[in-house]
Amino acid sequence: MPPKKAPAQVSPDRASNDRVDVRGPIPGPKGARIVEEDTRLMMTGTKIAPLAVERASGVWVTDVDGNRLLDFTSGVGVLNAGYSHPAVVRAVQEQAEKLMHFAGADYYYESQNRLAERLTELTPGKFEKKVFFTNSGTESVEAAVKIAKWQNSRPIVVGLLGGFHGRSMGALTVTASKPSQRRRFDAFAGGGHHIPPPYCYRCPYHLEYPSCDLYCAKILKELYFETSIPPQDVAAFVAEPVLGEGGYVVPPKGWHQAIKSILDENGILFIDDEVQAGFGRTGKWFAVEHHGIIPDIVTAAKSLGGGLPLGAVVFRKELDFTYPGAHSSTFSGNLVSVAAGLATLDVIERERLLDAATARGAHLIARLKELQQKHPVIGDVRGLGLMIATEFVEADGKRTPAVARRDRILKEALTRGLILLPCGKSSIRYIPPLVVTDEELDQGIDILDQAIRAA
Ligand SMILES: Cc1ncc(COP(=O)(O)O)c(C=O)c1O
Structure with missing residues (x-):
């Protein structure tokens, strides 16, 4: 279907004539000091680039040294409604002045009910649902796995190789996107099994869609359930609708239906x-x-809180626990986060950001495909809406992942004022806030073009 026409100016509060302004190296002197201190003080986590940000608005980020950068990461998938959206900021300020916390897991908040109601209506399925609020994606997956295992008393969850669902022990049972995530923890992440992903560009079976007849779904029943995974012991199958950390892999048409019927x-x-x-x-x-x-069961987090920590699990009502105490958390549905969540959903609706994602996504995919014609190092361009990636390959005709070159492109782009994130083995993802304009996308594409040349 052709994309619906989005409003020409999706976010009237923002000027669209902003330009990248890089005044010196990134990091500059202030940024370098912060990076040095962090390296000394903080646990080794997942730091990806030496960037220390001071403020942001819309899709524009200013670092501590005064450089103005274009952000195609949405703060790792969080700021769908854009940085510092005035409506979200206002909701946070108003709630913070009234009451920040009174243990929403143990007492009652009207605003939690309103947000839960919205989520039960927005998530697919016209049946009665219930909600548990969390503070992160990991916690949402953790709760979902517990709900499933508790409900049917089955010990196994099955996920996809390449899938990412977080790093707490329960979530880790299904996470399998990099060995570093499971190393030394595998023994504790019990009850997880994985099947190969529906990854057509690198089909694990060297088949072609559609003549493959969706072997990557059928294999669950025809091989795994016949050999290593007793289906009677499986509580749940967990999958991302588009593999995220695993490389923005979009499953082929029919895969979800085939899996669901098994x-x-x-x-x-x-x-x-x-x-x-x-x-x-x-x-x-x-x-x-x-x-x-x-x-x-649907798990959510990241963009729900519009920048504040907020996640949710939304599930069929009949899966609910039958007694109190099986699961809870002190900060579940914190009042300020819930206010930010309600405001964020309002912004997405009012500014028609679903339509904007479709229209801007079509523009971005078209521009990336143009770049692919110029740069054979771009092996694949794929995605849905504004969840898009390019996969980088060597020029050997064998689709060998160009990992080092992808990493150089990321660095070159940052030096020129474009913030990007990797995903998969050799891909880059493009996930700007949904309020981005076509002009801002074009500015980013021009920088990417230069970065690929330089790398
Ligand atoms: C699909 C998916 N699930 C779960 C998580 C974990 O979320 P968090 O980092 O908020 O714990 C992520 C994080 O990237 C994710 O992409």
């Missing part, structure tokens, strides 16, 4: 992990809507 035959729940793809990123509220199935 799960239904065996009484296995489907957990749809929308932590990265949710809330308009792909042009729908939830990316699974592109795939035409109804999940039993």
